[in-house]
Structures are given as C-alpha cells and as structure tokens.
Amino acid sequence: MASQGTEKALALLRRLPRVSLGNLKPNPGAVKSARRGRGIYGGKTHGAGSKGSGQRQNFMRLGFETGNTPFYLRFPYQNYYKGHHMRLSYAPLCMGKLQRMIDTSRLRTDVPVDITQLSATQLFSINPMEKMGGIMLKDEGIDHFQATLNLEVQWATEAVITSVERNGGTITVAYYDPISLQAALNPMAFFKRGVAIPRRMLPPQNLIDYYSDPKNRGYLADPTEVARERFVLAQKYGYELPDIRSSPNQEMLLERKDPRQIFYGLQPGWVVNLEDKVILKPTDPELLEHYAS
Amino acid sequence: MALYRWLGRRWTALGLARPYCQSVNAGIDETPEEEDLIEQKRNKSRLRAHHYNSIHHQLPENLSEDEEFAMSLRAQRKRYGEFGAASGINLAKLWPSKEELELEKEWEKVARPHSVQEMISIAKKAKEDEERAIQKRQEELMQKVAKLEGWKKEVRDRIMKQELEAQIAKEKKEKLIEEVRQILGFQIDPKDERFKEALLQKEKEEKKAKKEAKKLARQKRMIERLRQETYPSPTPVKDASGQSETGEGSSISPGSPIV
Numbered sequence: 001m002a003s004q005g006t007e008k009a010l011a012l013l014r015r016l017p018r019v020s021l022g023n024l025k026p027n028p029g030a031v032k033s034a035r036r037g038r039g040i041y042g043g044k045t046h047g048a049g050s051k052g053s054g055q056r057q058n059f060m061r062l063g064f065e066t067g068n069t070p071f072y073l074r075f076p077y078q079n080y081y082k083g084h085h086m087r088l089s090y091a092p093l094c095m096g097k098l099q100r101m102i103d104t105s106r107l108r109t110d111v112p113v114d115i116t117q118l119s120a121t122q123l124f125s126i127n128p129m130e131k132m133g134g135i136m137l138k139d140e141g142i143d144h145f146q147a148t149l150n151l152e153v154q155w156a157t158e159a160v161i162t163s164v165e166r167n168g169g170t171i172t173v174a175y176y177d178p179i180s181l182q183a184a185l186n187p188m189a190f191f192k193r194g195v196a197i198p199r200r201m202l203p204p205q206n207l208i209d210y211y212s213d214p215k216n217r218g219y220l221a222d223p224t225e226v227a228r229e230r231f232v233l234a235q236k237y238g239y240e241l242p243d244i245r246s247s248p249n250q251e252m253l254l255e256r257k258d259p260r261q262i263f264y265g266l267q268p269g270w271v272v273n274l275e276d277k278v279i280l281k282p283t284d285p286e287l288l289e290h291y292a293s
Numbered sequence: 294m295a296l297y298r299w300l301g302r303r304w305t306a307l308g309l310a311r312p313y314c315q316s317v318n319a320g321i322d323e324t325p326e327e328e329d330l331i332e333q334k335r336n337k338s339r340l341r342a343h344h345y346n347s348i349h350h351q352l353p354e355n356l357s358e359d360e361e362f363a364m365s366l367r368a369q370r371k372r373y374g375e376f377g378a379a380s381g382i383n384l385a386k387l388w389p390s391k392e393e394l395e396l397e398k399e400w401e402k403v404a405r406p407h408s409v410q411e412m413i414s415i416a417k418k419a420k421e422d423e424e425r426a427i428q429k430r431q432e433e434l435m436q437k438v439a440k441l442e443g444w445k446k447e448v449r450d451r452i453m454k455q456e457l458e459a460q461i462a463k464e465k466k467e468k469l470i471e472e473v474r475q476i477l478g479f480q481i482d483p484k485d486e487r488f489k490e491a492l493l494q495k496e497k498e499e500k501k502a503k504k505e506a507k508k509l510a511r512q513k514r515m516i517e518r519l520r521q522e523t524y525p526s527p528t529p530v531k532d533a534s535g536q537s538e539t540g541e542g543s544s545i546s547p548g549s550p551i552v
Contacts, residue, residue, distance in 0.1 A: 193367075194374030196388050202405050208412040209420070220409060259409075271387045275377030282388055290394060 088133035088207075090155050091124045095163055096141025102149070112255050112264060114152040115176065119185045126185060128178035137171075150253045152219075155210075161217055162233055168242035170253050174219040175211050177201035180262045187263060191272045196282070199260045199268040199291060219259060267291070355381035366390070469495075 002010075017023065036046050048055040063070045101107040106121050115134050118124065126132050134154030142163035151164055151171045164171040176184055180200040183190040203211045203220075211218040214225035234241040244253050260268055269291030271280040282288060338345060346353050356364060356372075364372075366386060373382040389397060407415065473491045482488065 192371070192374040194370035194372070194382075194387055201401070202409060202412070204405075205407075205412055205415065208409075209416045212409075212413050212416075220413075269388075271384075273374065273377050275375065275379075278377075280384060280387065284388070286394070287388055290398070 085131070086206075088131055090133050090136035091126050092138050093118070093124070093135050093153070094138040094140040095145040095160060097123075098137070099141060099145050099147060102147045109147055109149040110249070110252065112150040112152065112252060114174075114257070114264070115154070115181070115184050116187060116263065118153075126181070128181040128185075132181075134176055134181060148247075148249075148253075150255060152257070156216065158215070158233070162237050162239075165230060165233065165241070166237070166239045168244065168247060168253075170244065171217050172219050172256065173211060173216050174257070174259075175200075175203040175207060176262070184262050188274065191274050194271065194273070196271050196291075197262060197266055197268050199293075200262050202259070219257070350375075352376045352379055 037043060045055065048057075053059055060066070063072050065071070098107070101121055101123070102109055106123070107113065107117065111117065115126075118135055119126065124135065126134060136155035137151075137153050137157070137160040139157065139159045142159055145163045146167055148168045149164075151169060152174050153171070154173065154175065156171060156173050161171050177200060179198060183198070202208070208220070210216055212220040214221040214229045217226055217229075231241060244250055247253065255264065257264060262268070266272065266279075267281075269282050269287060272278075273280070282291070336345070340348070342353065345351070352372075356369075361369070369382050370387055372380045373384075373387060469492070470488075473488055473495060476495065477487065477491055
C-alpha cells in the first residue's frame with residue numbers, strides 16, 4: 001500500500017502532541033542573528049570583507065551604475081502607460097468570492113447589494129483618490145454561482161451578467177464620481193461630516209457609451225431595451241429566463257437607484273444626523289431646484 | 294522659583310491650574326460650586342481637557358460668537374455631525390451657501406457641459422464616423438487591389454522595355470563600331486580620334502542618304518497627285534511607285550494615253 005516513509009509519518013502524527021507555538025522552530029538559515037560574530041570564524045572582519053566601500057559601510061545607492069546614467073533614469077516616460085492618469089481602475093471581485101461571502105453570511109442578499117454593502121464587508125480597499133472607480137465583477141467562478149440578488153457594480157462583462165440573471169437575480173452597472181464614491185463607501189463617516197448628500201455626477205464622455213448600453217445593463221440605458229437584452233442573452237447561452245415578477249422578493253430585485261442618487265432611500269440634498277437620528281430636508285427653493293436637477 | 298514656574302505650567306497644561314472651571318471663557322473670579330469641585334476630584338485620568346472630551350464623546354461648550362466667526366464652515370458642520378442639535382450650530386450652515394452653490398454649478402458646467410442625451414448622441418456619432426472612415430478606406434483599398442495586377446504588369450513591361458531599349462542601343466553601338474572598323478580597315482578603339490572622325494563622316498553620309506530618300510519620296514507624291522488631277526480615275530492606283538519608275542500609264546485606267 002503506502003510507502004514506508006508515509007506510514008512512518010502517519011504513525012508520528014498519531015502519537016505526537018498537537019502542533020503549537022511551543023513545539024515549532026524555523027528552518028535552519030531562516031533566521032539570521034543580529035549579533036556580531038566573535039572568535040576565529042565570526043571575528044576580525046565580521047563578514048564585511050576587507051577595505052573598500054563594503055567594510056567602510058559606504059555602499060552605493062540602489063541602481064547606481066558607477067557614474068553612467070543608470071537604467072532607471074534613462075527613460076523619462078514609456079508609451080505603454082500613456083494616458084493612465086485619465087483612466088479608471090476597478091477592484092476585482094470574482095463570482096466565486098461573491099458566492100463565498102454570501103454563503104458565510106458576510107454579505108446579505110435580502111437587501112439590494114450595491115457598493116455600500118460590498119464595502120461594508122471590509123474585504124476591499126477602494127480609494128477614489130487613486131482613480132479607482134469601484135468594483136468590477138470577474139468571470140472566475142460563474143459556473144458554481146447560485147445566489148439570487150439585486151447587484152449593482154461599476155463594471156461587468158457578459159458572462160458575469162449571464163451568471164447573475166440565470167439564477168433569477170438582476171445586475172446593474174452604475175457610475176459613481178469620486179466624491180459620491182467616497183460617500184457610498186463609508187456612509188457613516190460621510191454623515192458625520194454634517195454635509196448635505198450631493199448629487200451623483202454623470203459619467204464622463206469616454207464612459208457614457210458603456211453606461212448607456214443595455215447589453216452591459218447600464219443604469220442609463222432604456223429599461224425596455226434592457227429587458228430585451230435579457231431575453232437575447234438567455235437565448236444566446238441557452239437557459240430559461242426566470243420570471244422575476246413571480247418571485248417572492250420581486251420588489252427588492254426591481255429596486256433601482258435614480259442616476260443622481262447615492263444611497264437607497266435617501267435623496268440628494270438631505271442631511272442625515274446619526275447622533276439625533278434625524279433627516280433634515282432643505283426648504284430653500286434654489287437648493288431644491290439644484291438638488292432636483 | 295523656577296520649579297514653581299515649571300509646576301505652574303504643568304498644572305495649566307493638565308487643566309488643574311484653575312480648578313474652579315472647565316471652560317476658558319468663564320471668569321476666574323467665579324465662586325466654585327460644590328458639585329463641580331467633587332466632579333473634578335473624581336476625574337483621576339490626568340488627561341487634558343480636550344482629550345477627555347474626545348474620548349468620552351462630550352461637547353465642552355457651545356461656540357461663542359468669536360469662535361463661530363473664526364471656525365471654518367467645514368469644522369462647524371463636522372461639529373454638528375458629531376453632536377447633533379446639542380452643538381448649537383445653526384442648521385442653515387449645513388447646506389451650501391450661495392457662493393458655494395455658484396462654485397458647484399460652475400464646476401458641473403465645466404466638467405459635464407453636455408446633458409445625458411447629448412453625450413450619448415456625441416458618442417454614437419463618433420462611433421459612426423469611425424465606422425464610416427474604416428468603410429471608406431476599405432473601399433479605396435478594394436479599388437486599388439483590383440488595379441494591382443495591372444500595375445504589376447505595367448511595371449514589368451516598363452522594365453522589359455527599358456532593358457530592350459538598352460539592349461538595342463548597345464547593339465546599335467556595336468554595329469556602328471564594327472562598320473567604322475570595316476571602313477577604316479583595322480581594329481580601332483572607339484575612343485580614338487580617327488574613329489570619331491570616321492563616325493562623323495559616316496553620320497554625314499547617312500544624313501545625306503536620308504535627305505535623298507525624303508526628296509525622292511516627295512517627288513513621287515507630287516507626281517502621283519499630278520497624275521490623279523489630269524486623269525481622275527475612280528479606282529485607286531495600286532502600284533504608284535512602279536508607275537513612277539517606268540513613267541508609263543497603268544494598265545487599269547481606261548483613258549491611258551496611247552504611246
């Protein structure tokens with residue numbers, strides 16, 4: 001059956017005590033002593049060699065090439081990153097991780113799942129100041145994705161949309177400008193600032209194409225076209241399109257934000273106070289007009 | 294002396310120098326109340342006042358007029374956000390002021406000058422323009438590709454022609470050299486002067502011969518014209534050169550003079 005070595009190892013496992021910090025040690029050579037050596041082998045030059053910049057601890061800086069222009073200074077720019085400061089990046093979330101979050105109750109699916117809910121899991125670091133647009137869904141794990149939920153992310157591909165809709169859920173792709181994104185990522189910190197909820201800005205010209213396309217389930221697309229694309233996708237991938245209207249949480253699945261809205265249930269212009277637990281709404285007509293536009 | 298001065302400074306920093314009141318604004322000459330004194334004695338944390346307030350989420354005092362004037366809007370809104378109505382901040386300050394609103398509107402006008410529909414139409418138009426440009430280029434390419442074989446043939450022909458011409462010129466030159474050599478009777482270098490003289494002579498002779506030939510041709514034509522004028526015949530004259538040489542009338546014309 002198993003080799004002698006394996007059998008011996010298993011025997012050891014059975015009889016030895018539990019592994020703990022008290023009976024572990026690092027591999028030889030892993031930990032280098034900070035102490036200076038003494039005696040005939042560690043003494044005299046103490047591992048620093050003889051003379052030269054090495055022994056005199058006057059090392060050349062990293063990248064220095066003894067005078068000629070070093071490699072890291074030869075090229076002032078590279079074309080491959082041209083325009084990087086104008087492009088947004090997104091935190092990746094694969095469908096497998098999403099499924100795991102739901103299964104371990106880290107993410108609740110009885111409410112619409114948007115960037116706020118996903119950020120509340122504290123599993124993502126999204127920094128709008130570093131030109132991050134939010135969360136993008138990735139293809140990995142679509143085969144065993146089984147959750148039904150109302151999802152709103154910032155970028156999604158066809159395969160991902162298929163995997164969500166096949167299970168009776170809905171997915172929308174929405175743009176958040178940096179200020180709105182910062183508010184959405186941490187609503188509590190935002191409310192503590194004591195400012196009115198701002199209006200979400202529209203996407204810039206280079207992204208309007210993506211967010212108004214029904215194929216991507218863009219939040220600016222025509223709902224009828226989106227419904228048609230749902231059907232077309234079901235036909236393409238060969239699954240039966242589930243009827244959302246007959247499902248028990250139909251209301252939750254069909255809940256959508258206004259393009260100018262950041263939080264579900266809160267309008268731009270309102271001030272939320274966590275201490276007194278009140279919502280203050282403006283009455284000035286100019287302000288009302290501004291926030292309603 | 295110095296020690297007392299240092300101690301005094303320490304006590305002031307710790308908030309113990311004036312044990313009778315917490316806030317800075319209250320007069321030092323106020324009479325202390327029993328309750329306050331007892332409260333202060335209970336606080337053994339040795340924390341500074343603002344640290345203590347921060348940890349226990351306490352508002353020390355509402356802002357005075359001067360403090361309100363000096364404190365920024367942002368900080369005042371934060372104060373409201375932290376403590377709510379108890380902070381005493383005027384709620385109107387929470388929304389953007391007229392200036393702030395103007396700035397916001399201007400920012401939006403510059404950042405997003407177009408409405409959603411306009412942006413979508415611009416994007417669509419850009420896409421269509423790109424498609425059209427690609428199509429146009431493709432069509433041009435198709436037309437050019439259709440002519441490609443013809444161009445290739447032209448190039449090949451041109452090369453062949455050039456080669457042929459070069460070859461003919463070379464042959465002619467060789468022939469000329471040979472002829473001159475024949476004339477002179479011995480092998481001579483083409484660059485030699487005698488050769489050049491002989492060449493010139495030869496050219497002259499050739500010119501003369503050509504002129505003679507031209508003259509003859511003109512004469513023949515004249516004769517033919519005159520003959521046609523005098524004897525207009527419906528049938529065309531076939532052997533004109535033969536006629537002119539012999540000087541007799543042709544066998545075809547009916548009105549040939551009997552000589």
